[in-house]
Amino acid sequence: MSKPAFIDPSEIRAQFSRAMSDMYKAEVPLYGDLLQLVEQVNQQVLQDSPEIAEQLQHSGELERLAMERHGAIRVGTASELATISRLFAVMGMQPVGYYDLSPAGVPVHSTAFRAVHEAALQHSPFRVFTSLLRLELIDNPELRDLAARLLAKRNIFTPRALQLIEQCEADGGLNEADAREFVTQALETFRWHTQATVSAAEYDQLHAQHRLIADVVAFKGPHINHLTPRTLDIDEIQAGMPTRGITPKAVIEGPPRRRCPILLRQTSFKALQEKVAFTDQQGADGSHTARFGEIEQRGAALTPKGRALYDQLLNAARAELKEAPNEHNAALYGELLAKHFRAFPDSYAQMRTEGLAYFRYSVTEQGRAASERPQTLEALIAAGHIRFDPLVYEDFLPVSAAGIFQSNLGDNAQASYAISSNQADFHLALGAEVLDELQLYAATEHRSLDECRAILGLAIL
Ligand code: OOG
Ligand code: NI
Numbered sequence: 001m002s003k004p005a006f007i008d009p010s011e012i013r014a015q016f017s018r019a020m021s022d023m024y025k026a027e028v029p030l031y032g033d034l035l036q037l038v039e040q041v042n043q044q045v046l047q048d049s050p051e052i053a054e055q056l057q058h059s060g061e062l063e064r065l066a067m068e069r070h071g072a073i074r075v076g077t078a079s080e081l082a083t084i085s086r087l088f089a090v091m092g093m094q095p096v097g098y099y100d101l102s103p104a105g106v107p108v109h110s111t112a113f114r115a116v117h118e119a120a121l122q123h124s125p126f127r128v129f130t131s132l133l134r135l136e137l138i139d140n141p142e143l144r145d146l147a148a149r150l151l152a153k154r155n156i157f158t159p160r161a162l163q164l165i166e167q168c169e170a171d172g173g174l175n176e177a178d179a180r181e182f183v184t185q186a187l188e189t190f191r192w193h194t195q196a197t198v199s200a201a202e203y204d205q206l207h208a209q210h211r212l213i214a215d216v217v218a219f220k221g222p223h224i225n226h227l228t229p230r231t232l233d234i235d236e237i238q239a240g241m242p243t244r245g246i247t248p249k250a251v252i253e254g255p256p257r258r259r260c261p262i263l264l265r266q267t268s269f270k271a272l273q274e275k276v277a278f279t280d281q282q283g284a285d286g287s288h289t290a291r292f293g294e295i296e297q298r299g300a301a302l303t304p305k306g307r308a309l310y311d312q313l314l315n316a317a318r319a320e321l322k323e324a325p326n327e328h329n330a331a332l333y334g335e336l337l338a339k340h341f342r343a344f345p346d347s348y349a350q351m352r353t354e355g356l357a358y359f360r361y362s363v364t365e366q367g368r369a370a371s372e373r374p375q376t377l378e379a380l381i382a383a384g385h386i387r388f389d390p391l392v393y394e395d396f397l398p399v400s401a402a403g404i405f406q407s408n409l410g411d412n413a414q415a416s417y418a419i420s421s422n423q424a425d426f427h428l429a430l431g432a433e434v435l436d437e438l439q440l441y442a443a444t445e446h447r448s449l450d451e452c453r454a455i456l457g458l459a460i461l
Pocket of ligand 1: 294402405
């Protein structure tokens with residue numbers, strides 16, 4: 001008898017993403033409110049802007065809009081990171097990109113686990129921004145020891161989840177029943193725990209060193225700290241949050257509003273104060289703030305040239321502001337961003353000819369029907385035989401991530417660590433190298449051109 005067929009990892013990811021969203025909705029009711037607001041704004045945009053609706057329809061993004069979300073976790077040790085990497089691999093998610101947050105005073109470095117092929121992303125774009133605590137950035141040796149001891153004692157995975165990961169690695173996949181069980185078991189790692197693993201005094205010590213250290217070290221597992229839906233109009237969301245009793249952070253992170261959105265714009269609301277029980281307390285008398293709400297708008301993925309221009313303009317705007325954006329200078333920061341980003345072309349055609357963004361090329365109806373056709377890509381585009389649509393940015397931005405972390409960490413988080421970024425250490429902990437996101441976009445663009453070539457029967461393009 002043959003074995004039951006393996007289920008597509010993308011399907012496991014889709015199931016996991018739904019289960020995670022349901023769990024988070026039950027744990028943080030405000031997340032449900034946010035989803036409603038996002039859904040409402042997205043419907044409005046689709047209704048008011050037929051050209052946006054058409055483009056999203058054509059690229060398939062309309063289908064994934066409602067399921068689009070990312071989460072974030074923070075793990076404490078190399079071995080936790082290595083195992084979480086294996087857990088995500090069961091769902092077809094690989095580590096993409098390296099983000100060093102230490103220059104912004106956040107003692108972590110991070111990667112994003114996500115699907116890498118456009119077809120898999122289309123099935124489920126779910127991704128998880130995953131940070132590893134850098135214990136070496138704790139300057140107090142006793143506290144560093146305490147943190148290391150606490151982390152060494154805990155196991156953030158259920159025994160059954162570990163078994164299923166091993167089984168999947170050995171067999172090359174999971175059948176439907178095992179996949180279902182895997183989703184349930186894997187979810188346990190991301191659950192919130194009211195019971196802390198430290199006394200109130202130990203918590204205070206860890207917290208005084210850095211709030212993030214307490215968040216990672218004082219609990220049984222790396223609770224998911226936010227789950228972010230994707231909106232088509234983040235300015236509308238930012239304006240709409242207060243009307244629902246939600247206070248957003250002072251500024252939207254990332255590029256300014258544009259006709260042709262690029263990269264990623266994000267906003268969030270402050271972490272919630274939640275009741276927790278320390279080991280020396282009877283009930284949940286303590287409190288901890290970790291979980292927050294975030295919303296994002298995604299735009300075109302930029303080439304190295306486009307990204308360099310983005311970084312240059314963002315830095316120029318920030319330099320002119322002279323201090324970190326906050327509620328007092330938010331309006332000025334908005335003006336400075338808009339001013340500097342005038343240097344970034346705001347049409348897809350120009351972004352393409354200047355090599356600033358990645359695109360997906362496809363043959364049009366007209367192109368398929370034509371009996372005679374030009375032979376070069378540019379001429380085929382000019383003749384309307386091939387169209388191009390921007391590839392959506394699937395990753396994160398270090399400056400934005402730092403801003404999101406900081407808005408949830410309070411005032412003492414602005415100092416930067418002198419210690420330099422250490423991607424080699426991160427790779428060692430992960431047990432692999434992170435993938436280069438730019439190569440992934442270039443490969444997707446390439447495949448779209450190959451497909452056009454095959455359809456049109458051309459040798460080169
Ligand atoms: C992650 C913060 C960064 C993003 O979308 O850039 C982030 C965290 O707070 O753990 O989520
Ligand atoms: Ni996020």
